[in-house]
Amino acid sequence: MKKVYRAVTKDVAEDQLLNLEEKWGSKYPVVIESWQRNWEQLSQYFEYTEPIRKIIYTTNAVEGFHRQIRKVTKTKGAFTNDMSLLKLVYLATRNIEKKWTAPLHNWSLTIQQFYIKFGDRIPLAINANSTGASPSGIETSDRV
Structure with a gap:
């Protein structure tokens, strides 16, 4: 495959x-x-260009998120009610989100390709002095 x-x-x-x-x-x-x-x-x-295709076939963000939620919920056994499960999933999601700030490999090149393909749908905040970008926020540098 x-x-x-x-x-x-x-x-x-x-x-x-x-x-x-x-x-x-x-x-x-x-x-x-x-x-x-x-x-x-x-x-x-x-x-799509190769950088965009690579993001598609290597990221699997949804699958990774589900795997991390399953890891937390399967060790707890039975839940007393739906609210206790929802609270656990909420707290797990908050912890998972903390890991989403790491920049992706070649993200600057990839976001440029996204902008070329979907420019009207992407708010671009990248400038010439940018140190890079991450998927959670386009710009990772405060420099102008």
Whole structure:
């Protein structure tokens, strides 16, 4: 799968998908058929530049968030009521959010690519003296 989603172009990805089918199609026919049936939607990803695609396939922010919530809730056993569960999830979320300030690798290049593609939808606060940016706040430097 990695060769499919890390392909340089959509055409190369299609070739890699065919290679994947040859190698794994008999063992995982449902998966391969699903990818082929939904290829038009899945391949929309290749309309973006490599820095944006890398953010998409490496970040998995929602999955990471869910994993951290499960880690907290599964060790607690039963909850006395829904409110006790909600309080635990709320407090866990507050702790998880503290880790969201770390800048992503090559974020400055990536945010520039986002701005080129979605300029009308992104408030840009990057300037020439910026030390970098993070996903939680575009600018990480107070310099002007």
